[in-house]
Amino acid sequence: MRVTHLSLTDFRNYAQAEVPLFAGPNLIVGRNGQGKTNLVEALGYLSTLGSHRVSTLTAMIRAGQDAAIIRARLESNGRQILAEVQLNRTGQNRAQVNRSVIRTRDLPRYFSCVVFAPEDLALVRGDPGGRRRFLDQLLVLRTPRLAGVLADYDRVLKQRNSLLKSARSSGVKGNQLATLEIWDERLVAFGSEIIDERAELVRQLGEPLRVAYRAVVGADHGPTLSGALSILGADADGEISTSSTTATGSAMTGSSNTPAGTRIPLIAPGATTADVFRSALAGLRRKELERGITLAGPHRDDVIFSLNDLPAKGYASHGESWSFALSLKLASAELLRRDSVTGDPVVILDDVFAELDQQRRTRLAAAVTGFEQVLITSAVLEDVPEALVAHTIHIRGGAVVDG
Numbered sequence: 001m002r003v004t005h006l007s008l009t010d011f012r013n014y015a016q017a018e019v020p021l022f023a024g025p026n027l028i029v030g031r032n033g034q035g036k037t038n039l040v041e042a043l044g045y046l047s048t049l050g051s052h053r054v055s056t057l058t059a060m061i062r063a064g065q066d067a068a069i070i071r072a073r074l075e076s077n078g079r080q081i082l083a084e085v086q087l088n089r090t091g092q093n094r095a096q097v098n099r100s101v102i103r104t105r106d107l108p109r110y111f112s113c114v115v116f117a118p119e120d121l122a123l124v125r126g127d128p129g130g131r132r133r134f135l136d137q138l139l140v141l142r143t144p145r146l147a148g149v150l151a152d153y154d155r156v157l158k159q160r161n162s163l164l165k166s167a168r169s170s171g172v173k174g175n176q177l178a179t180l181e182i183w184d185e186r187l188v189a190f191g192s193e194i195i196d197e198r199a200e201l202v203r204q205l206g207e208p209l210r211v212a213y214r215a216v217v218g219a220d221h222g223p224t225l226s227g228a229l230s231i232l233g234a235d236a237d238g239e240i241s242t243s244s245t246t247a248t249g250s251a252m253t254g255s256s257n258t259p260a261g262t263r264i265p266l267i268a269p270g271a272t273t274a275d276v277f278r279s280a281l282a283g284l285r286r287k288e289l290e291r292g293i294t295l296a297g298p299h300r301d302d303v304i305f306s307l308n309d310l311p312a313k314g315y316a317s318h319g320e321s322w323s324f325a326l327s328l329k330l331a332s333a334e335l336l337r338r339d340s341v342t343g344d345p346v347v348i349l350d351d352v353f354a355e356l357d358q359q360r361r362t363r364l365a366a367a368v369t370g371f372e373q374v375l376i377t378s379a380v381l382e383d384v385p386e387a388l389v390a391h392t393i394h395i396r397g398g399a400v401v402d403g
């Protein structure tokens, strides 16, 4: 898939911009602070419903304006699609596809892109929330129906938390316990589906992750790489021990790959994720009523990435962490490419070449050149490998300019 034209109205520092885009590499250049990242951030929103650099979406609306509009013409398997979204300060965003209103959360059904940016380092070094978001965005792009399951889980979690909070402040009443049991069942139903989907995704990421790491680093006898989903919250006070679903565990090189996706039975052989989740909630009941929040569930999961059998977080060097993060993104682009009926995801490299040495630049360029469309932003033209210098767009002060 590719974007053939991007229009922005009152988005970040763009009052109005019309940007034609082409198949293959598109290089977006300009001095610092001119609007290069803003341009690709707009496209990222259409695919992830978020930003790779801020969590408050109102920052994307041009200062002094009430709404921003992102409009992209897409070509997907020969089909033309016009995807639009209006971001409002009120938070009531509106989306359209081919001029028909759709739910904003359904936008990723029409457009998939993978954004690589310096912020990705947080996937390895940052908090679990970033890793959960990474998995969930990829899940939704691959299986759009899961956007609904994630939204339902969040809704039930909020309702369950407010019930726990009110039980904490006013003492537990019998009818509250009955209601809590109803919320428990819903939380378990949505939550165990999310846990299972995330675990399967981590398992599937294993092989492309190893291939990507090798492509970026060029290791011939590479380190071992693995990821494991730690589920049900790893409660700090030890009420429940962290249960872990090993998801990728094989050596990066060598022929005898450990079978990926080995499930460790958590309670008893044959126990389902729902069984485990349900009994964790039962075990935490007293503590949850004391604290007034839900202490177990996929909202507390983490993915533990390992390099050379050590957790990447806290052990990997800056260069290793950055290569790991790049590889995670490359691996997700590869998964999307494999299972997408709409063709390759659009690959966006936002300011990444400045972070890499010459060898890694060349290797990364080689890894992405096969994708149908690649958008690259850079303040320094010379940082970008020649293989990616083709169509060039110059940005100055929130406007597309000639040369």
Ligand SMILES: Nc1ncnc2c1ncn2[C@@H]1O[C@H](COP(=O)(O)OP(=O)(O)OP(=O)(O)O)[C@@H](O)[C@H]1O
Pocket (backbone or CB within 6 Å): 011, 012, 013, 014, 030, 031, 032, 033, 034, 035, 036, 037, 038, 039, 058, 059, 060, 061, 062, 063, 351, 377, 378, 379
């Ligand atoms: N909501 C907004 N309204 C108006 N201007 C904004 C808004 N958000 C950001 N800007 C402006 O956009 C500019 C930053 O744009 P952007 O991050 O795209 O720069 P860039 O060209 O990628 O720079 P660099 O090379 O330094 O990464 C800043 O001047 C900032 O003040």
